[in-house]
């Protein structure tokens with residue numbers, strides 16, 4: 382396949398990209414298909430480092446979440462939904478939800494899966510059939526000590542790519558600290574990465590991030606460690622947060638924020654005014670911490686909406702954390718390279734000889750892409766690709782493509 386008139390991110394001018402046998406090659410066979418990008422922007426495949434695909438699109442398996450809280454969502458998931466998810470069901474839904482993400486330009490996903498009722502194993506087994514790259518996290522929700530599932534956790538960490546944790550979900554502060562230590566010991570034993578649900582509350586006294594950072598420094602594992610959510614940081618006082626950020630910078634840990642779902646879940650116990658309850662993305666980015674963005678839940682007991690559109694996630698981060706317009710380029714980094722770094726992806730990016738892994742956006746600039754959050758015109762990952770027929774773009778001045786595509 383030849384992609385002509387492509388505006389490749391970070392380069393001036395228009396280029397031809399050639400995909401042969403799933404790789405980016407220097408020259409194309411003449412009889413292959415041709416896609417005219419018409420000057421659209423080409424970026425590496427989007428990276429979504431935080432999701433829960435095993436129970437995505439499961440609203441019909443239980444009664445709707447009445448309070449809208451994370452607590453009720455977790456309990457409904459564990460009691461009503463997960464016990465009903467058969468191998469067949471997981472396989473079918475995983476294929477559909479990953480295809481939906483792929484159509485939205487996502488080529489790499491990390492999913493946090495509870496191993497209770499075997500869900501993590503079912504997802505692991507089904508991942509061979511999907512169009513994108515998937516990492517599976519052994520997620521001991523709602524708490525490894527709280528549910529007394531340490532043995533199951535040890536077993537699950539042998540198969541998972543990444544070790545999870547949820548220290549704020551444990552019964553006591555001390556158990557939370559113990560759960561952080563357990564995650565690090567399992568990661569070291571099995572040579573795995575770590576990605577925890579950490580401080581996903583509005584409680585300013587939820588301070589497990591510092592424990593994770595300390596362990597990352599002691600074990601020299603910072604780049605392999607991701608702190609997901611960290612919504613309590615929204616409520617920390619600034620003196621404490623400044624100290625915490627300096628530890629985070631020196632530890633080299635990654636942070637993943639999920640602004641859309643955090644906006645839905647946090648602040649639920651506030652009366653007006655309600656806190657935003659999203660991690661301090663912009664401050665951490667400015668301090669030099671590797672911050673990436675994820676979708677988190679899609680159409681489940683915890684969040685009933687969502688479709689895997691990473692440009693929409695970037696847009697939400699822009700809104701919720703008071704970004705200014707000249708910082709928009711950094712949001713594109715957060716849904717591409719920063720996510721790739723958090724997931725320790727090797728050979729990520731657009732380059733000759735590499736696996737084809739890119740998105741032709743329905744936009745000619747980063748500004749236009751994030752402003753409009755339109756689905757891409759073409760997505761390619763190895764031998765998989767999808768063309769979205771309706772190609773159009775909207776910049777600050779004009780709408781192109783829509784009227785030309787209108788049929789009577």
Ligand SMILES: [Zn+2]
Pocket residue numbers: 431432433493578677678
């Ligand atoms: Zn999550």
